[in-house]
Amino acid sequence: MGLGGRDPVYVHVGGCHMAGKRSRGVERDQALQAVTEGVDACPHCRPDTELGILE
Template identity: 75%
Template sequence: MLRSLERDLWRTRRWIEEAERREDERTRGERERPPAPEWLIEIGLGGRAPVYGHVGECHVAGKRSRGVDRGQALRAVTEGVPACTHCRPDTGLGVLK
């Protein structure tokens, strides 16, 4: 009986150590994650032409979006890349269409 309890205690300690290690990794990942981009350009299926401009944390932005700086976002919107109708990056950039 004592051996069984010792084995259970050992196993429980390993589980706790593993859970603590995972939590440490998660918090380190959050701390070291680069900041979200302020502006996004969503690229079309062909991989070349931009299809939408977004604010950095837009929930509608697709997986083919890439972060750009303010100048690139402003240039894209003024050169005819449609602004997302949900996040309205043209308003945030000071360009109204």
């Protein structure tokens, strides 16, 4: 989540070392929806690849 705790900044794969204290787990379909609606995929763990989304 962003600094205000409202809008997501990145989507991470579970266990990503870059996910901070404000992160929380979501279901696969929620992560897929977030990435397709413009939330950036973490460049370290590449959840877009894990979800099968090709850039």
